[in-house]
Amino acid sequence: MTTFWLAILLLIVIALLIVWRIFTAANNAIGAENGNIRQETNVTLYHEHLSQLEHDLAEGSIEQDSFLQLKAELDKTLLQDANSSENNITEQQQKSWLWPVGIAFAIVSLSFYSYMILGAYPQLNSPAALNESDAHSELSPEQMLAYRLQQLQQEIANDPTNSQALFSLGQAYISVGEFDNAIEAFDGVITQVGEHAELLGPKAQAMYYKNNQVINDDIQLVIDKALALDSLDASTNILLGMDSFSNRDFAKAVKYWETVLNSDRPGISKQALIGAVEEAKNQLRMSSDGGALTETAQGVDPTLPRLNVNVSLASNVQKALMNSEDKTVFIYAIAADGPRMPLAAVKIKASDLPLSIVLDDKQAMTPQMRLSSVDKVHIYAVVSMQGNVGIKPGDFKVEVLDIDVMEKSPINMQISAQVP
Known part of the structure; x- marks a missing residue:
């Protein structure tokens, strides 16, 4: 100046x-x-x-x-x-x-x-008049989230009856893992406007995460109230689908998620849900007693590699990506002993996670370089901050090494580490 x-x-x-x-x-x-x-x-x-x-x-x-x-x-x-x-x-x-x-x-x-x-003197003399995105463009995602929390807390302090701000505060608390505060915020909104499914659903999610993703009697009571008020409530059905999928009840997961898709409610990430439904159906076919027979009937050779990978984001990565544009995620397998060319690769968006995918010969780059050409592979899942292939400083990643290509059990991968 x-x-x-x-x-x-x-x-x-x-x-x-x-x-x-x-x-x-x-x-x-x-x-x-x-x-x-x-x-x-x-x-x-x-x-x-x-x-x-x-x-x-x-x-x-x-x-x-x-x-x-x-x-x-x-x-x-x-x-x-x-x-x-x-x-x-x-x-x-x-x-x-x-x-x-x-x-x-x-x-x-x-x-x-x-x-x-x-000129610009009035704007310089009145910082509140500055565009908020410009004023905080230099903040990291964590700092942005902290600033947003402070902003919402200040709004509530100035006007405790602002139910919309209180609801947003509850969602923000979930994002930073402060589940007790999130539950308290949702209870405050319910006290002001009454019990509604769109409030009970997020509260049930906060309780679910607080309880290490296990539904107990108290959580089930909130879920039942939400479904009694609105059987198509998106938050509640998505929660039930997630719980069913984690418990390998893929049929129920498909049912709950398709309920949300068919309801055509606004504010739903349809692409992510469609991917989740397809993967649940895949898992359902693979986990059935006649899984091998079903694969053969569908033209899938059970003697060929078919790796089932469950990919999710750790809470620290979710916070880091919360206020940025949707990032690209690369999931690929390379030979444990050989060139680093991917033998199978999938490209998705971070907003699609958590998601289960299948790596097989259909995703090979060349006919000679595919999963069935090796015995063991390393599998990587990388959130690319620049959107480019490869692992670069600042990206988030997870890796599992020396996996047998004929492994039938699901491979769980949670992206948590940042590349220095």
């Missing part, structure tokens, strides 16, 4: 120097020229009159006394004319100062007026 004001001051000084230079140089030149012309004219006339007097004296037209008297008057006149010329020049120079002073005052006044009224 100091540099800015110094630059403005320098520009004003330069403008004033230009103005004063023009006026002072021009006026001095004109005054000097006019003074010289007048002086030369007076001297010329003086000598002409003096010559005439001397001529008259020589011819005897005038007496010596008269000559001396007339010459004294002529000298006096010359002196008066010289003083008058100097006074005129001084007066003109004094008057000439009015223009540069007036212009200088106008430049300074107009500059400050333009900036104060038309």
Whole structure:
């Protein structure tokens, strides 16, 4: 800010120097020229009159006394004319100062007026008027989340009856893992507006996460209340689907998630849910008693590698990605002993997680480099912060090493470590 004001001051000084230079140089030149012309004219006339007097004296037209008297008057006149010329020049120079002073005052006044009224000074003088995204663009995701929490807490402190802000505060608390505070916030909203499914569902989620993702009697009571009020409530059905999937009850997971998809409610990430439904159906086929027979009937060779990978984000990664744009996630397998070219790879979005995927020969880069061409693989799941293939500083990753390509059990991978 100091540099800015110094630059403005320098520009004003330069403008004033230009103005004063023009006026002072021009006026001095004109005054000097006019003074010289007048002086030369007076001297010329003086000598002409003096010559005439001397001529008259020589011819005897005038007496010596008269000559001396007339010459004294002529000298006096010359002196008066010289003083008058100097006074005129001084007066003109004094008057000439009015223009540069007036212009200088106008430049300074107009500059400050333009900036104060038309420029950015009002915004600089009123930080609250700044665009919030610009004001906090340098903050990290964690700092942004902390700032958002403080903002919501301040809103509630200023207006405890602001139920919308209180609900948003509860969701923010879930994001940072403060489940007790989230439950308290949702209870506060329920106290103000009454029990509604869209409030009970998020409360049940907070209770579920607090209880290490296990539904107990208290959580089930909240779920039952929510479904009694609205059997299609998105939060509640998504929660039930997640719990069913984690307990390998894939049929129920499909049922709950398809209920949400078919309800066509706003604010739902359909792409992520569709992927989750497809993976639950995959798992259902694989886990059934006739799994191998079902695969054969569908044209899937049970003798070929088919790795089932469950990928999720750790809480620290969720916080880091919360206020940024949706990042790309690469999940791929490479030979344990061999080139680093992926043998199978899947590209998804971070918002799709948690998700279960299948790595098999269909995702091979070349016919020669595929899962069935090796015995063991390393599997990586990488959240790319730049959206490019490869593991780079700042990315988040997880890896599992030396996995048998014929492994049938699900491989759980939680992305948690940041690449230094």
